[in-house]
Amino acid sequence: xxxxxxxxxxxxxxxxxxxxxxxPFPAIGLAALRAALDDAxxxxxxxxxxxxxxxxxxxxxxxxxxxxxxSTGLEVTQVxxxxxxxxxxxxxxxxxxxxGQHEVVLALGVDKHGGAxxxxxxxxxxxLSPAADLPLVQFAxxxxxxxxxxxxxxxxxxxxxxxxxxxxxxxxxAQFRKPRTLEQVLASAPVAxxxxxxxxxxxxxxxxxxxxxxxxxxxxxxxxxxxxxRVLSSHASSDHSGAETAFGVVETVRRSGAATLAAAGxxxxxxxxxxxxxxxxxxxxIYAEALGLCPPGAGPARLRDGSWEIGGGRCAVNPxxxxxxxxxxxxxxxxxxxxxxxxxxxxxxxxxxxxGARTALAHMIGLGFVAVGHVLQRExxx
Amino acid sequence: MALSLFTAEAPGLPAxxxxxxxxxxxxxxxxxxxxxxxxxxxxxAALEPVALSGRATVLACITLHQPVLPGLAPPVxxxxxxxxxxxxxxxxxxxxxxxxxxxxxxxxxxxxxxxxCLFRPVPPA
Numbered sequence: 001x002x003x004x005x006x007x008x009x010x011x012x013x014x015x016x017x018x019x020x021x022x023x024p025f026p027a028i029g030l031a032a033l034r035a036a037l038d039d040a041x042x043x044x045x046x047x048x049x050x051x052x053x054x055x056x057x058x059x060x061x062x063x064x065x066x067x068x069x070x071s072t073g074l075e076v077t078q079v080x081x082x083x084x085x086x087x088x089x090x091x092x093x094x095x096x097x098x099x100g101q102h103e104v105v106l107a108l109g110v111d112k113h114g115g116a117x118x119x120x121x122x123x124x125x126x127x128l129s130p131a132a133d134l135p136l137v138q139f140a141x142x143x144x145x146x147x148x149x150x151x152x153x154x155x156x157x158x159x160x161x162x163x164x165x166x167x168x169x170x171x172x173x174a175q176f177r178k179p180r181t182l183e184q185v186l187a188s189a190p191v192a193x194x195x196x197x198x199x200x201x202x203x204x205x206x207x208x209x210x211x212x213x214x215x216x217x218x219x220x221x222x223x224x225x226x227x228x229x230r231v232l233s234s235h236a237s238s239d240h241s242g243a244e245t246a247f248g249v250v251e252t253v254r255r256s257g258a259a260t261l262a263a264a265g266x267x268x269x270x271x272x273x274x275x276x277x278x279x280x281x282x283x284x285x286i287y288a289e290a291l292g293l294c295p296p297g298a299g300p301a302r303l304r305d306g307s308w309e310i311g312g313g314r315c316a317v318n319p320x321x322x323x324x325x326x327x328x329x330x331x332x333x334x335x336x337x338x339x340x341x342x343x344x345x346x347x348x349x350x351x352x353x354x355x356g357a358r359t360a361l362a363h364m365i366g367l368g369f370v371a372v373g374h375v376l377q378r379e380x381x382x
Numbered sequence: 383m384a385l386s387l388f389t390a391e392a393p394g395l396p397a398x399x400x401x402x403x404x405x406x407x408x409x410x411x412x413x414x415x416x417x418x419x420x421x422x423x424x425x426x427a428a429l430e431p432v433a434l435s436g437r438a439t440v441l442a443c444i445t446l447h448q449p450v451l452p453g454l455a456p457p458v459x460x461x462x463x464x465x466x467x468x469x470x471x472x473x474x475x476x477x478x479x480x481x482x483x484x485x486x487x488x489x490x491x492x493x494x495x496x497x498x499c500l501f502r503p504v505p506p507a
Binding site: 124125126127128129130131132134136137138140141142143144145148149189190191192193194247 | 385413441442448
């Protein structure tokens with residue numbers, strides 16, 4: 001965002017992530033949208049562009065949903081980028097404000113379970129393994145390799161799930177609301193390799209909305225500046241050659257994280273909160289190390305000593321409950337990360353507040369792999 | 383129609399994996415495709431066909447315990463493999479048994495269905 005206009009998040013709204021239901025997606029998405037407008041203190045006509053992150057709904061989900069708010073003629077763009085769909089929609093919204101194209105922009109993620117198709121299954125190329133493009137198998141293989149090469153234990157992996165289920169239990173928007181013990185995580189059904197069921201994110205449905213605004217619009221609409229959270233950086237990338245497997249995603253995350261933090265002018269030591277892609281428990285350990293939250297190989301120790309717990313150390317990792325606990329409905333996930341961070345940086349995360357949180361990173365990966373990172377910062381006292 | 387992945391004389395016999403090689407850099411594209419070189423981006427017409435040995439080394443091997451994909455009945459062993467010529471692929475390990483340790487040698491073979499390719503553990507010499 002360097003060299004562009006400042007962008008701030010002025011409104012957040014969620015529809016709880018949940019298992020598949022008969023509820024139509026507009027009801028889910030509009031609940032999040034109306035909550036975000038209320039949170040910001042804005043009327044719908046102030047929003048002149050909407051970036052809709054969805055991976056399962058099909059064409060034109062934005063218009064199908066937003067016409068129920070009244071057709072104001074706003075720009076509507078649908079963004080699909082696998083697990084990073086919401087993050088990419090948020091990035092587009094930020095860039096639209098930063099570039100001066102718009103003053104107030106909505107980023108909204110909404111999805112229902114069951115409609116996702118992987119383009120990799122339609123590229124006309126055969127695979128040696130029918131599971132070659134299945135994230136569950138890719139990350140189970142990565143987990144096994146990491147265990148063998150880095151000494152990560154089954155209990156280390158399970159501690160990620162214990163922490164994140166515990167955080168989710170305190171998050172009213174989370175799909176899972178039940179704390180789990182180490183024994184429960186380890187004893188849950190084996191799924192693939194060393195991953196048990198409670199170490200895998202649930203799929204489901206939900207919605208997350210955030211509204212970003214320019215300096216001028218915050219003044220013009222009389223928005224509450226104290227609650228506006230600055231977006232310091234936005235960065236997106238994809239794999240480099242040779243990194244297209246889950247084994248290569250580690251380098252992709254390392255580069256993406258470094259670039260996102262550098263663009264914000266900060267280092268990993270400045271982060272009070274990180275929300276990251278923990279679809280499978282091993283990912284949190286690997287990515288937290290790749291993002292520089294600890295020296296390589298020190299992740300398990302951080303989990304054991306509680307450093308990544310809320311209030312337990314320097315940086316809370318996935319205080320929302322992460323994908324494992326909060327859920328991973330795809331389109332909403334990345335925007336839900338931002339909503340959680342904004343809530344935390346405002347000091348409004350009741351029951352799961354990271355004390356004194358000022359600076360946070362939202363980081364997502366998506367199939368392929370793509371990576372999207374954002375740094376957000378509170379500019380004044382909470 | 384998809385290009386075939388391998389060639390073998392009969393089910394159970396060693397398979398050679400069919401790839402494309404970029405003549406200047408030697409970069410391999412597997413599976414071969416009409417789309418171009420996955421390393422250099424050169425069009426497929428500029429690449430030369432090459433048959434890989436089918437030998438590979440296990441980087442990681444796991445057992446899939448749940449029926450998450452049609453046609454992949456658990457338990458089934460899956461592995462991340464480095465082919466002898468360099469590319470990293472995911473493959474299905476032939477037969478039942480424990481997960482193979484890293485460094486294990488495997489050889490591609492044509493499966494009994496005559497269509498798919500499995501990787502057979504190679505006993506240490």
